[in-house]
Amino acid sequence: MKYAPWALADAARVCLAYGTEYQRSDATERDLLEILTAYSSLKEPTLHGTDEPTVRLRDFMMRLGGEQGAWQAPEFNSLARTAALYLHTPFPEHRQPRCMAPGWDTEVFGCPLPDYVGTAQLLWGCALFNAGRFDPAIFDGPDGEKFNRAISRETVLRVIEQHFATDVATVKATERQTVDSLGSVAGGKAAQLRRFTYNPLLGSPAVTGFGPGLLCPSPRLVRRKATPAGINHTGREHFGIGFLRQVHDADRERPAGSGRRSGRDRRQTGSRLPTGQHHRGPDRRAQPGIRPHSGRPAAPGADRHP
Numbered sequence: 001m002k003y004a005p006w007a008l009a010d011a012a013r014v015c016l017a018y019g020t021e022y023q024r025s026d027a028t029e030r031d032l033l034e035i036l037t038a039y040s041s042l043k044e045p046t047l048h049g050t051d052e053p054t055v056r057l058r059d060f061m062m063r064l065g066g067e068q069g070a071w072q073a074p075e076f077n078s079l080a081r082t083a084a085l086y087l088h089t090p091f092p093e094h095r096q097p098r099c100m101a102p103g104w105d106t107e108v109f110g111c112p113l114p115d116y117v118g119t120a121q122l123l124w125g126c127a128l129f130n131a132g133r134f135d136p137a138i139f140d141g142p143d144g145e146k147f148n149r150a151i152s153r154e155t156v157l158r159v160i161e162q163h164f165a166t167d168v169a170t171v172k173a174t175e176r177q178t179v180d181s182l183g184s185v186a187g188g189k190a191a192q193l194r195r196f197t198y199n200p201l202l203g204s205p206a207v208t209g210f211g212p213g214l215l216c217p218s219p220r221l222v223r224r225k226a227t228p229a230g231i232n233h234t235g236r237e238h239f240g241i242g243f244l245r246q247v248h249d250a251d252r253e254r255p256a257g258s259g260r261r262s263g264r265d266r267r268q269t270g271s272r273l274p275t276g277q278h279h280r281g282p283d284r285r286a287q288p289g290i291r292p293h294s295g296r297p298a299a300p301g302a303d304r305h306p
Helices: 005-018 029-040 053-072 075-086 104-109 113-129 136-140 144-150 153-163 168-182 191-196 219-224 228-239 241-252 263-270
Strands: none
Touching (some): 005 029, 005 168, 005 219, 053 191, 075 113, 075 228, 104 113, 104 153, 113 153, 113 219, 136 144, 144 153
16 A cells, blocks of 8 residues: 555654755655655564564564554444444443543533534545645535534534644644653664654644645544544543543443444434535635644645545
């Protein structure tokens, strides 16, 4: 696969965190291919260590699976699991929820969970079909009323601002924190291991400062925010580790069949957006509702998807 999504996400991370705008010509398709080739050519330290061959192979496969496995999960099935796990799985009666009490989703996301998932779908869909870009002016276009009936413009912009948007300065700062935290880990500064560390775009996959609206260098990271993995991370940031324990308890002790949903439930929660031409590009005549920061991409093509 020439444009592997995990390699593109890391390329976007490196360009944003370490790129410079000074004395640089516009990047080309060849530049992107050379970046991805360099990524694929990185030496894998676990394969060239001193452990037994079986141990080295095990460590290599575990690391490779951790890098690539999350990108290969079925897209719409993952979103359906969000509804099944967090909306349609009753909390065990003999346990008292401390985090997942009624209204927990509005407390965490600033809106009900279905609206949060719908916002992620809108941002993801627009990014896929508009070269990684989302412009709030889409609400002023021909399909704007359809979107507004599903989720209000105010809700979409507020949720994006709180949970999806970032800027280059924040990406650089987060990357520095990651590098500094690895300094206390034995072998943590090995350059070959950088691609396995935290990617700032996992937490905030939409970047301001690259023209109207937002740029999503890796659209799949937008969708990931609405999957159980993304919900767990956001919930943990808000409530702490207790949130993960309660999710585990609810999933482990749910009655057989309680996670199944009807077709009507799937339509209402798993896919909040209207069908039809909802991926059409935004109407550029209207003014965007998100104020961009200054800056421009360090390399193009990171918004590609296979």
